[in-house]
Amino acid sequence: MSLSTITIEMIVGFFALFLLTKFLGKSQLSQLTPFDFISALFLGELVGNAMYDPDVPIGIILYTVTIWGILMYSLEILTQRSMKLRKFLEGSPSIIVRKGMIDRLQLKKNKLDINQLQDLLRQKGFFSLREVEYVILESNGEISVLPKSGYEPIKRMDVNLSLRSPTLPITLVLDGVLVEDNLRTAGVSKAWLEQELTKKNIATIQEVLYAEFKEGEELLIMGK
Structure with a gap:
């Protein structure tokens, strides 16, 4: 395969994929579901292999992209009209924290662990589970958070409250396992923790x- 042929096929493939993206709409990018992600990988692999195969003409590449675009667009129309099909293909939101308590069954159902939940919360600006009332795992893998009363994003200076340095919460127990390094970081003992659990x-x-554990506040405990 000559360089000129590769160049032409790359240009054609580039603009074909660009037009397909514009045709399918912005929601394909902003609301990427697992099915959309796998479809994008499959299409990229399909076009990539066709571009570097000397036996595949440009017309076949355009035909492949066109058929794929029609299938994706048709599926998008069907999911907009059918709630059941939309739920089957895109999934539905799951409440993984309800009234301040972790829903362990929903975590297992969505293949999440507590470390991943903490990571998602930190990305939303919540560094402690005690700050959230509800957490909803959306179908695209992101979370929506409803903070508890008193933890809304209000500046303390706006209401003339005294300022104090923030402190990071420290996880002492994770899924039934004592995190001993964090115990030392918090400056508390195992005996103290067991005493708090007894209460x-x-x-x-x-x-x-x-x-x-968070300095100056009550120990947050969630049972299994």
Whole structure:
């Protein structure tokens, strides 16, 4: 295959994919679902292989992109008209934190662990689970957060409140396992933690799904 042929096919493939993206609309980029992601990978592989195969003419590349675009557009129209098909292909939102408590069954159903949940919350500006009332895992993998009353994004200076340096919350127990390094970082002992658990009628650390320490505040404990 000559360089001129490769160049022409790359230009044609580039503009064909560009037009397909414009045709399908911005929602394909801003609301990327797992199905959309896999479809994009498949189309890229399909066009890429065709471009570097000397036996595949430009017309076949254009035909491939056109058929794929028609299929994706038709599927988009069908999902807009059928709630059941939309739910089957795109999934539905899941409430993974309800009334300030982690819904462990929903976490397992969506293949999430607590570390991943904490990471998603930090990306939204919430560094402690005690700050959130509801967390909804959307169908595109992002989360929506409803903060608890008092944790809304209001500047303390606006209401003339005294300012104090913020402190990071420290995870002491994660899915029934004591995080000993964090215990030392928090400056508390295992005996103190067990005493706090006893106050909540929890006999062992293994019964705790999540426990969080934050200086100056009550220990946050969530049972399994």
